[in-house]
Amino acid sequence: MESQVVIKDELKEEKIWRLIIKYSVPAILAMMITSLYNTVDRAFIGSMKDIGALAISGLGVTMPILTILGAFCVGLAVGGSTNIAIKLGEGNKEEAEKSLGNTIAIELLVGIVMMIISVFYLEDILYFFGASNDTIKYSMDYMSVIMCGAWFNLPGFAMNSVIRAEGNPKLASNMMIIGCLLNLILDPIFIFGFNMGIKGAAVGTVICQLVICLWSGYYFTFGKSNLKLKLKNIRIESKIIKGIVVIALTPFCMELASGFIHLITNKVLKLYGGDLAIGAMTAITSINLLFMMPVYGISQGMQTIIAYNYGAKQFDRSKKALSIGILGAIGILSFGLISILLFPKQFISIFTKDARLMELALNGISIYSLTLPAIGICILGTVYFQSIGSAKKSIVLSLLRQVIVFIPLILLVPKYFGLNGVWAAQPLADIVSMIIIGLFLIKEFKDCKL
Structure with a gap:
């Protein structure tokens, strides 16, 4: 019982950035190990x-x-x-x-x-x-x-x-x-x-x-x-x-x-x-996932902080937890984007040495990864609504990026731009989803008078 009281006081009074670090780092480490396993597994195969x-x-x-x-x-x-x-x-x-x-x-x-x-x-x-x-x-x-x-x-x-x-x-x-x-x-x-x-x-x-x-x-x-x-x-x-x-x-x-x-x-x-394009996408998504995994770790860490403070009517602390989480996510994913743009061949070579597959993947990753920082807002914005108990909003928003927006784009855009359209479908979906989720968050904060 005493430990539960300490945890509650901590969530209520400790500096938000410290809580984010304390609750997120273990989750980030576990996510990174899992991501490393998937990456190395595919690298050996390739x-x-x-x-x-x-x-x-x-x-x-x-x-x-x-x-x-x-x-x-x-x-x-x-x-x-x-x-x-x-x-x-x-x-x-x-x-x-x-x-x-x-x-x-x-x-x-x-x-x-x-x-x-x-x-x-x-x-x-x-x-x-x-x-x-x-x-x-x-x-x-x-x-x-x-x-x-x-x-x-x-x-x-x-x-x-x-x-x-x-x-x-x-x-x-x-x-x-x-x-x-x-x-x-x-x-x-x-x-x-x-x-x-x-x-x-x-x-x-x-x-x-x-x-x-x-x-x-x-x-x-x-x-x-x-x-x-x-x-x-x-x-x-x-x-x-x-x-x-x-x-x-x-x-x-x-x-x-x-x-x-x-x-x-x-x-x-x-x-x-063709077949090699599927292989190229496997390599590209594996590389992007390396940088996205820490963001999923942040989402797990901030979930408890947001939920507790929202329930305690401390809306400002909930908003601050989301803001710090998003800043951290944008920082990590921006680093990822810069790394990919500077060293694309080094990343792709982890998975293949085949010249044709390398060419496809190099072209694809330069397009597919362009909106990597926007994904932080998409992921953490959705988790915010999940954390405050808005089940319907969280379900709809979680389907937004990968289903509602993405499916029409990947079926339509390649008809005009071929394989480049396939690579571009995801970043286009990221931009649209980021705008919509951002508008939902702005409305939520206004309603809570934050």
């Missing part, structure tokens, strides 16, 4: 001799499926951990343990179903998502292994989320960081040491997912967890599952929308630039 360009293009084709897998993974994990946190807040440990068992059960069931579907239809699905006769082998090699691990990847991710919900975020973060570092070690061993190619990258990833699953399972059975995973609770109870699914719908739909965007983007890229 550097494979003679086949790297097609291999990374094949990896790009798998993104819609990976996003759909992530939608179930993240959505159900959020639904389960939120329900568990509520039950723990009510002091109902028994119901919390039932929710834990049901979360594991539904994630396990979904993982098995997706694995079975992939056994029979994976090739057809990959062709639908943009694979060609040249890239299908690499897409199949990667996804066939990844889908075989779905039955333990999903429950493992869910248990890791519950570890946070029961009050041990440090352990949960350490598990993810160690898993990512282990993957960085295993990737070159399987890709080059065992000469497994892109399949080796998938094997390394799946092994790390298994380690996290086993580690989390051990924690909830033999470890020092508050909740215990009991065999009798690993079942489907309609009442509990309903509560999980209701909360899971929003993050699930967001992830699913992202997968839909990947699908459309791949098809447009293939139409105007």
Whole structure:
């Protein structure tokens, strides 16, 4: 109780910039480790001799499926951990343990179903998502292994989320960081040491997912967890599952929308630039993500600060937290833009040495990254409305940049400007979204009389 009072006083009285640093830095570090893992994973694949360009293009084709897998993974994990946190807040440990068992059960069931579907239809699905006769082998090699691990990847991710919900975020973060570092070690061993190619990258990833699953399972059975995973609770109870699914719908739909965007983007890229354009986009988005990850860390850190002070009617502190967050985000992303414009070849060469793919990516990144600083306002402005409980606004604004504005642009602009239009669709969507979100924020501040 005393620690809770200290935290509340801190959120109410401590200087906002200090709070932003304290709450954001751990999240930024975790995000950067995850981003580094994704970057190095793709860099190893792209550097494979003679086949790297097609291999990374094949990896790009798998993104819609990976996003759909992530939608179930993240959505159900959020639904389960939120329900568990509520039950723990009510002091109902028994119901919390039932929710834990049901979360594991539904994630396990979904993982098995997706694995079975992939056994029979994976090739057809990959062709639908943009694979060609040249890239299908690499897409199949990667996804066939990844889908075989779905039955333990999903429950493992869910248990890791519950570890946070029961009050041990440090352990949960350490598990993810160690898993990512282990993957960085295993990737070159399987890709080059065992000469497994892109399949080796998938094997390394799946092994790390298994380690996290086993580690989390051990924690909830033999470890020092508050909740215990009991065999009798690993079942489907309609009442509990309903509560999980209701909360899971929003993050699930967001992830699913992202997968839909990947699908459309791949098809447009293939139409105007062929297989290598998909590979170029994979490299470009990976580079941009390196600079965007700290912004997502800032968003996580400022969320608690804004929510608490808004609830306490200290609107000025909420506004200040957003302002400092946006300034920090613009600073990081401006540094990213300058770095990309000054050293584009060095960044692209991380992922490929293929001359044609390099040419496509160099042209694309110079256009695609132009509005990088504007993304900070888009991300943090949306998080502000989420933090103050404006659910409808936050959902609409979160869909604005990547769905509502982006889809019409990526379907229309390339008709007039070809492949350059594909690269330009995202920055155009960023500008439009930044203006709209900015207007929403101005109206909100006026209504609160800040």
